[in-house]
Amino acid sequence: MGSYLLRRLLIALPSLLGISVVLFTVLALAPGDPFAEMALNPNVPPEVQANLRKQFGLDDPIWQRYFRWLWAMVQGDWGFSFISRVDVDSLILQRVPVTLAVIGASQVIALMVALPVGIYSAMRPYSWFDRIASALAFVGFSLPTFFTGLLLILLFSIKLDWLPFVYRADIAATGWQWWWEHLRQAIMPVMVLGLFQGASWTRYVRSAMLDVIRLDHVTTARSKGLSDWDIVMKHVVRNALIPVVTLVALQMPAIFGGAIVTEQIFRIPGIGSLLIDAILRNDTPVIMGVTFVFSCLVILFNLIADLLYGWLDPRISYR
Amino acid sequence: MAGSTPASAIASETPLEAPVAAVQAAASARGISPWRDAWRRFRRHKLAVASVFVLGLMVLAVLFGPLVWKLAINEIDFSARLKPPAWRHPFGTDDLGQDIFARMLYGGRISLAVGLAAMGMAILVGVTIGAIAGISRGPIDTALMWLTDLFLSLPQLPLLLLLIYLFRDGLKAAFGPEVGVFMLIVCVIGGFRWMPVARLVRAQFFSLREKEFVEAARALGASTSRQVVRHILPNALGPVIVAGTIDVAAAIIAESTLSFLGLGFPPDIPTWGRILYDSKEYLDIAPYWAMFPGAAIFLAVLCINFIGDGLRDALDPRDVL
Numbered sequence: 125m126g127s128y129l130l131r132r133l134l135i136a137l138p139s140l141l142g143i144s145v146v147l148f149t150v151l152a153l154a155p156g157d158p159f160a161e162m163a164l165n166p167n168v169p170p171e172v173q174a175n176l177r178k179q180f181g182l183d184d185p186i187w188q189r190y191f192r193w194l195w196a197m198v199q200g201d202w203g204f205s206f207i208s209r210v211d212v213d214s215l216i217l218q219r220v221p222v223t224l225a226v227i228g229a230s231q232v233i234a235l236m237v238a239l240p241v242g243i244y245s246a247m248r249p250y251s252w253f254d255r256i257a258s259a260l261a262f263v264g265f266s267l268p269t270f271f272t273g274l275l276l277i278l279l280f281s282i283k284l285d286w287l288p289f290v291y292r293a294d295i296a297a298t299g300w301q302w303w304w305e306h307l308r309q310a311i312m313p314v315m316v317l318g319l320f321q322g323a324s325w326t327r328y329v330r331s332a333m334l335d336v337i338r339l340d341h342v343t344t345a346r347s348k349g350l351s352d353w354d355i356v357m358k359h360v361v362r363n364a365l366i367p368v369v370t371l372v373a374l375q376m377p378a379i380f381g382g383a384i385v386t387e388q389i390f391r392i393p394g395i396g397s398l399l400i401d402a403i404l405r406n407d408t409p410v411i412m413g414v415t416f417v418f419s420c421l422v423i424l425f426n427l428i429a430d431l432l433y434g435w436l437d438p439r440i441s442y443r
Numbered sequence: 444m445a446g447s448t449p450a451s452a453i454a455s456e457t458p459l460e461a462p463v464a465a466v467q468a469a470a471s472a473r474g475i476s477p478w479r480d481a482w483r484r485f486r487r488h489k490l491a492v493a494s495v496f497v498l499g500l501m502v503l504a505v506l507f508g509p510l511v512w513k514l515a516i517n518e519i520d521f522s523a524r525l526k527p528p529a530w531r532h533p534f535g536t537d538d539l540g541q542d543i544f545a546r547m548l549y550g551g552r553i554s555l556a557v558g559l560a561a562m563g564m565a566i567l568v569g570v571t572i573g574a575i576a577g578i579s580r581g582p583i584d585t586a587l588m589w590l591t592d593l594f595l596s597l598p599q600l601p602l603l604l605l606l607i608y609l610f611r612d613g614l615k616a617a618f619g620p621e622v623g624v625f626m627l628i629v630c631v632i633g634g635f636r637w638m639p640v641a642r643l644v645r646a647q648f649f650s651l652r653e654k655e656f657v658e659a660a661r662a663l664g665a666s667t668s669r670q671v672v673r674h675i676l677p678n679a680l681g682p683v684i685v686a687g688t689i690d691v692a693a694a695i696i697a698e699s700t701l702s703f704l705g706l707g708f709p710p711d712i713p714t715w716g717r718i719l720y721d722s723k724e725y726l727d728i729a730p731y732w733a734m735f736p737g738a739a740i741f742l743a744v745l746c747i748n749f750i751g752d753g754l755r756d757a758l759d760p761r762d763v764l
Contacts, residue, residue: 142593150606259490262752266745268696270703270716271737274723282727374595381600385700389723399601400704403608415605418598426596 132430136423143419144197147412148190197416203409207402212413216395220417223394226313227383233318234325241322242329243361247352249334257326264323269316269382273389276312287312291392313390317382321375328371332364339363366437373429376422481757491753494746501743505551514545516713527731534735537718538725546713547736554695554714555743557628561694564633566687569640570676576641577648578671588645591638599635603697606631607706620709628707632697640686647679681758688751692744699740715740 184192196202202212241261245254281289288309297305336342337360345359384396391397395414402410486492519539526536534543576587607627614623651657652675660674701707702716710717715736722732 139593139596143597146593146597146602147605150602150609153609262745262748266692266748267741268699268737268744270700270719271741274719274726274733274737278726278730278733282730377595377597377599380598381700384600384604385704388704399604400706403604403706406608411605411608415598415601418601419596422596422598 128434129431132427136427139423140420143423144194144416145190147415147419148193151408151412152186152189202413205402205407205410207405207407207410212409215398215410216413216417219393219395219398222392223383223387223396226310226317226386226392226394227379229310229314230317230321230383231379233314234321237319237322238325238329239361242326243333243356245326245330246333246337246364247356254330258330261323261326264319264326267320269320269385270389272316272320273312273386276316277389280312289390291390309390313386313392316386316389317379320382321379324375325368325372328368329364332367333360335367336360336364362436366433369429369432369436373426376425376429380418380422485753485757488749488753488756490749491756494749494753498743498746498750501551501739501746502555505548505555508548509545509552512545512548514542516546516549517541517711527729535729535731537721537729537732543718543732543735546718547715547739550713550715550718550736551739553625553708553712554698554716554740557625557632557698557714558691558695558743558747560625560629561632561636561697562687562690564629565636565690565694566640566683567637568633569637569686570644570683572637573641573644574648574671574676577645578652578667578675584645587641591641594635595638597635600697600700603631603635603701604704604706607701621712624708624712628698628701632694636690636693640683640690643682643686644679647682648675651675651678684758685751685755688747688754692747692751695740695744695747 200213202216204210205212205215208215241257245257248254277289280287289312291309291313342355342359345355350359380396383394384399386392387394387396388400395417399411399414399418401407402414518541520536520541521539526532528535532542532544534547537543537546572587572591576584576591610627611624614627617623618626652670657670657674660670665674698707698714699716699719702714703720705720708714708717710721713721718736719733719740722729722736726733
């Protein structure tokens with residue numbers, strides 16, 4: 125198990141390097157450079173500019189710049205935010221937990237919706253329940269997250285005035301009160317993300333279940349006289365979850381995209397809203413850092429999906 | 444084009460190509476062309492047929508609406524600001540007194556055009572890469588699939604935002620604000636959506652290139668490019684059309700997301716996402732302003748998804764249970 129994990133990590137390394145090349149190329153190809161504004165400033169003499177360029181190595185060949193940048197990233201030197209005057213890595217670290225909490229909670233909600241609904245639909249295909257669930261699933265993943273967010277705000281914050289629509293990190297209350305306030309403000313963002321994911325997962329679960337339910341081992345189990353519950357839980361669901369895990373892992377980038385939008389709507393102080401703020405204020409080091417962290421998270425979740433595979437399907441050995 | 448009126452396009456293309464018939468020989472044996480057979484299966488999906496109708500109406504509205512509804516999209520009238528829907532302004536007016544209905548008709552053209560163009564881009568790149576990987580074994584295939592996997596694990600929205608942030612001003616200066624941003628968004632969205640198509644095409648190529656009719660073509664001395672273009676590719680198109688339909692919906696959502704974050708089209712080009720972005724500060728006093736563009740995006744995406752589902756039933760018979 126340990127050596128499998130290590131090998132899997134070694135496989136993930138080239139993709140991380142690939143992503144860093146993509147990121148760096150994008151930045152290098154972009155028109156303009158950090159000193160473009162200074163070049164317009166008449167108070168800075170040209171020789172000072174040339175010296176600064178030389179000092180920061182901007183005139184070196186591109187591969188030298190790439191390796192220097194990579195080396196600095198590996199050492200944890202992620203640069204300095206232009207706007208908030210804080211190290212990029214501490215700025216990001218401060219905000220990652222909120223993002224992970226929102227995404228994690230919404231995935232739990234999505235699972236809680238998708239598994240029962242998908243399984244029940246597949247047990248009675250083309251029944252009324254299945255048809256209604258399918259139609260609702262279509263509606264669910266056709267509703268863009270930004271519109272669902274606005275609709276929920278309109279209904280629960282403005283019309284009914286039940287829930288706050290701005291997420292606050294600094295709640296003065298303590299104890300139960302503190303938990304209650306946090307729960308209240310997290311309901312809407314988590315729901316927006318969770319229901320969107322849940323809708324598409326429901327379809328995956330349903331079609332994967334239908335593929336497995338026709339197989340011979342299920343017929344055998346049925347002819348042995350096992351109860352419906354045992355057949356579905358022990359013989360169908362576990363097999364059906366294997367393709368579902370693949371599809372969910374493939375959707376990981378989309379999930380993070382949805383999280384960015386949701387954080388922006390509800391002003392959640394996570395790395396998604398940090399990214400948008402940084403882009404709107406041209407804060408390049410933060411943009412690079414956050415994009416890289418998002419890439420790492422996507423690769424991390426793919427790794428988790430691989431480990432889940434092994435647990436679901438013992439035929440995939442950890443050798 | 445494929446996304447707007449797929450059903451009629453399929454129905455009208457009766458002059459069939461020989462290779463397509465090979466796969467659905469049973470259908471042609473009864474004297475029914477494969478396209479007509481597909482249309483028959485598509486028609487059974489009631490929601491898909493209704494979606495073609497609704498989406499067709501929306502396309503007609505944005506194409507010909509601005510010719511009929513002649514209010515200017517940028518006429519500022521402070522005496523009529525934030526007016527709820529009425530006969531004079533069916534969708535109400537925004538904070539500058541501009542008619543939302545006229546703006547949505549105009550912006551819809553761009554929203555739908557971005558969806559179609561990005562789909563075209565994704566299909567073009569995906570089919571090219573998938574075909575090259577599928578026909579050439581060995582290191583080229585491995586390298587291309589590694590590239591595909593790399594792109595699949597890129598965080599798309601952050602990179603999309605990064606690319607637009609970095610290149611927007613340059614392209615705006617080179618091609619003007621409208622064309623420049625349009626090209627950028629289409630290329631970037633299309634450039635992040637080709638991977639599923641490439642995988643599909645490669646998988647199809649792997650099974651098709653061993654089939655008898657391809658072997659027959661090879662035996663008759665057909666060049667590799669002729670085998671691909673004339674015999675393999677037409678048979679691999681079914682799943683690609685389905686994936687392309689879904690891509691239109693995804694591209695429309697992606698463009699609206701960018702505009703909604705304030706990073707897409709500039710304010711003078713009112714795409715549906717942009718109108719939504721402008722409306723969100725006024726959600727409490729003018730909810731209708733957000734409702735109409737949001738509902739339009741939702742309706743378009745829902746219709747396209749249903750059409751994609753119907754097309755899957757029609758063109759990809761293995762998936763039908």
